[in-house]
Every structure is written in structure tokens, then in C-alpha cells.
Amino acid sequence: MTDALAARERRAGVGEVLLDVRDLRTHFHVMDGTVKAVDGVSFSLRRGGRLALVGESGCGKSVTALSIMRLIETPPGEFAGGEIIFDGRDLLKLGGRDLREIRGGEIAMIFQEPMTSLNPVMTVGDQIAEAVLLHQGVKRKAADEVALQSLVDVGVPDPKRRLKQYPFELSGGMRQRIMIAMALSCNPKLIIADEPTTALDVTIQRQILELIKTIQERTGTALLLITHDLGVVAETVDDVAVMYAGRVVETGTVDDVLLNPRMPYTRGLLESIPSQAKKGQRLSAIKGVVPNPFRMPPGCKFEPRCPYAWEAGATEEPPLIELGPDRTARCWLYDRRYQDHLAQYDAHITNDSGGTTS
């Protein structure tokens, strides 16, 4: 419990809103029509805060991250609406030099694939120094010092030799450390980590997560973690936004969302994690598949797969309903009009499991 308390104190200590994504809509015009990969995503992140965007493949979490970095190619992509306010400026309205100054300088990104995210014909030192030279207006020699220091910060053994090596000489875990060192080197206000551990094996995953966390705590930069792995979420962040079919469907603190999920989709996700407590039982899964992006259900996007759905969800999409401070869920269950459904639902879950998630 002390952990939770510490987390709460930390949250109270963090500053004003740094990143405010409001009703972001990123669409892709492809041969067969328009894919609304992100369709009305809103969330905010405070200075020094740690937020995870969680969801299945194709829910739009990576597109959200790439939209913030403005790495979506337009066309085929299109920013069909919304705002991304970062430090007082709308990133969707920036271009050219302003954008390049923010990229890498104020927002840094760590990619999923460390094996392919480094240029094979540039030395590690050159690649780190490049970002430093671009953003800090220093001489080459000073940039090299910064590069060395950032390798030290991420705990790379024999850092002086590493600077002169090419990526192919390094293992996956080492390359991800290099990527983190690059992200760090310009002291960004926000680090976006897009599935930073997915391509790594389990022991290295743990090290990399620890590293990201340590660095985040030491430097006080904000962290936006994109992942499908709820285990990673529990260990790394303070707040969670769950995404489904291009929307945010539930937000709250890690404890609230993971221990007391309010949206049936989140509950389904958590129940589908294998655990020691459920040993011998059949693993539960969410029925059905993610909706076809060309034929989205008209109402709640989760309605076709939702075991608790009734007519309301089939016809009209629920808004994000506020459940408390920093706690929302996109589900008709929490609309005052449907209190009887909520009562049924609550009864159902208590009967069903007796707290499978704890």
C-alpha cells in the first residue's frame, strides 16, 4: 500500500498539463475506403507524469503516438480533427523547423524494433551526437561528451568503445539501451515509448523497463508508454488510458483500472491474463474479433462482443462518462438512466468471480 501512497504523492507533486490530446482523429484514405484508425481520442499527461495507452493490436495506440510525433504520412493519412496541445502549442498546426525542433528536442520517441531503428552504416556515437548537434547548438566535441554521458546513464558497458561501434555489433537489448540513450540525450520534456520491450526477451524486457522507469524518475521527464502488455503497465506507470477501436474507453490510475475495471472491455482484457490463482481453470477470452475498420458498429464499438450489452449500446455510442476525479469509462452502464443494468452487472461480476483480478 505504501507504493500506492507514494504514487499518489508523486502525482500530486507533478506539474500542470504538458500534453493534452483533444478529440484527435487520424484517418487513412486507402484503396477500399477510409480507415478511422484514431477517431476521437482525448487524454492528457502532466509534466513528469507517466501514462500508458493500452489496447489490442489495431486499436489505434501506435497511430496516436505517431500522430503526436507527426510521423503520419499525409496522404494516405489525414488529421481529420482535434488538437494535440503540447506545452501550449498545437502540434497539428506546426510545420518545418518548429516541428523538427520539437521532435527529438522536446519529445523523444523510443521505437518497438531496436534491431532496425538504428542506421546500419552510422556508428552509435554519430547517431546519438546527431540529435544533440541538431537540438543543443553545441560543437561536435561537446556533442560527443553528451553522447558518452548518455551511454553511461543507460548503463552500457565499455561506453567509449560502443560509441565507435556499428549497430550490427550490438545485441537487441543493447540497441534498445542505445535508443533510450538517444531519446535522453536532449533532455526532452516527454518520452514516448512505443512498445519498447515487445521485441525483447523476457529478462531483457525487465531490465529495459527498470531503466526507463529509473531514468524517468531521475530526469522528471513525462512518459507516454504505448503497450498491449498489462503487466508492463502495472510496473511502469501511474495512469492508464485503455483504447479500443480508435477510442479511449476507460481512464484512471493504474490501481483503479487494473483492480477495479469499469468498462466490460477492460474487465475482459484483465480476465484473459493467465495467473497462478486461475490455475486449472479454462482461460477466459473476449469473444469475437476487433471490428472491421470499414464496417464499424453504429453504437458502442464493443457492443457486438460485450457480454452485458443491451439495446442502448447497439444504437448509440456512449460518451466517456466521468466516474470520479481522473476516472472515466465509455459505457452506458454508468449513465443514470440505466442504473438497473449497472446493478445487474455488479451482481453478475461478484457472483462470477469473487475478485479474479486481485
Place this chain on the structure above:
Amino acid sequence: MDSAGTTTLEELEQSPDYDVQLESLNQWQIAWRRFKRHRMALIGSVLFLGMVAVGVFGPFFLPYDHTVIGAPDAKFNAGRPPSPAHLFGDTGRLHRDVLTLVVNGVRLSLLIGILASAMGAIIGTIVGGIAGYFGGWADTILMRIVDALLALPLLFVILVFSQFLGEGHASWWTMTLIFGAFGWLGIARLVRAVMLSLREEDYVDAARAAGVSDLRIIFRHLVPNSLSPIIVATTLGVAGVIIGEAFVSFLGFGVDPAQPTLGNILSGSLEFISQKNWWWAFFPGAAIVVIVLGINFMGDGLRDALDPRAKI
């Protein structure tokens, strides 16, 4: 793992490094290894570099000066066959030393070939890089220009240009400019094709995310990654320009005979072939064959050595 925040440089330098203990080779070292095992490539390199040495140092060892031209010999018009004084014989009419001409011709032909193909490589890389990386309108416009230029009968264009710029006899650098200005088309197509695949690489997104500008991504990140095919094409291009220049000069539209190139020496010999002055045509012709053969073998070897899919 211990908290990374507390480690220092000294600790890290002493900590065991399990990651890589082997001394690994970079791509150029690997390519050099492969090249060394390619026999034809080695022979080609020896031929080519030998001719380069002849061109660079040869003129300093010759007893004759190619710029000093005596008066025509009224009594004896035909050339004289190889002799101790003139190892490759001498030419008809002006009695110039063929060895002197060939050595200076090798020098100038190689200079034209290397400079024009380097110029072509630079223009081609810029055009192809921009077209391939940006795609869309830039690509359409630039590549249609390339298509249009490729549709021209290039040899005739070059003949016309050399007439136009040189009034019959161009200087060697006008020829270089002409061949360079028309020699980038193939490289542009090649580089564009490579760029189209490279721009999808993750490290391009990573570089953009780090705030690197598009032009810097093209020239600092992507061009070095596409250097292998560029090097091969440029090397083979040198042979193409040397043959092209010889052809144009042979037709009498090339470099002024006062500046010997392998082509214009041949051109001069034409008139005396009927008098069996074989040495005048044979030696410059052989020089062209040796240079072109050397370059082609070398280019072949480079292609194999620089191919990342080839086994070591």
C-alpha cells in the same frame, strides 16, 4: 539489474562486457575480404590501376613532349614502325611519337572518364535521392525529365553539343562536362529505386522522430546506405565514358588533336591505315581495351564484394 542511475563511467569500463567479445568487421572490411578473393577483380584492378599509373606518371618519363610538333616532312609522309628511338613507332605526316601520344592519351581519356562519371554520380544521386525519398510530385517531374532525356539519341546529342560548344574541336573539359551532364540518368534511376525501399526503414522514422531534416536524412542516412550500387555503377560508367569519348573523337567531333586522347589518336591513324601504319592504330586501341577490360572486371568484383546477400 541494479539501478542504472547510480553507475558511473569508471564502473562501466570495468564491468564485464558479455555482449561482443569478438572484433567484428564493418561492411567495408567485409567487402574488401570478398574482393581480395575475386581473381578477375584483382586482375582488373591491376590493369586499371596500372593504366592510371601510366597516365599519372608516364609523361614524366618520356623523352618527347607531345605539345612540341615539328614541321611536316615533305619527303617522307608515312609513319615509321617501332624502333628503339620510337618504341611504338611514329605517326605519319607530323612524325609524332606514338608512345608519347598514347601515354598522354591515357592520361586525358582517364581524366575525362573519371571526372565525367563522378559528375554523373553526384547529379544522379541528388536527383534520384530527392525523387525516391519524397515521391509524389517531385518524383513524377524528375523521373519524366529522365525519361525524356533517355529518349534522346544520346550520341547525336553529344555530337551536336561538342560542335556547338567547341566549334568543331572541344577542349577536354567541355567533353567532360557534356558526358557528365548526360551521364547521370542511369544513376538517378538506380538511386531512386534504392531510395524507394530504404525510405520505409525504421531508422528513417527514428531519424525523423529525432528531428533530422529530410535533406539530411537523404544525404547523411540514406545515401551512405545505397553507396554500394552507386560505386559499382560509377566504376562501370568510367569505361562507358572512355569508349563514348573515343567514339566521338574518332568521328572527329571530340577533343582537339593537339590534346591527345585515345579517341583522337585513332582518328588521326585512319588516314594512314591503307599505308599499313598498324602501330598508329594498334597501341591506342590496345590501351582502350586494357582500360575498359580492367574496369569491367573490377566493377564485376565490386558488385559481388558489395552485395550484402553474398556469402563471405
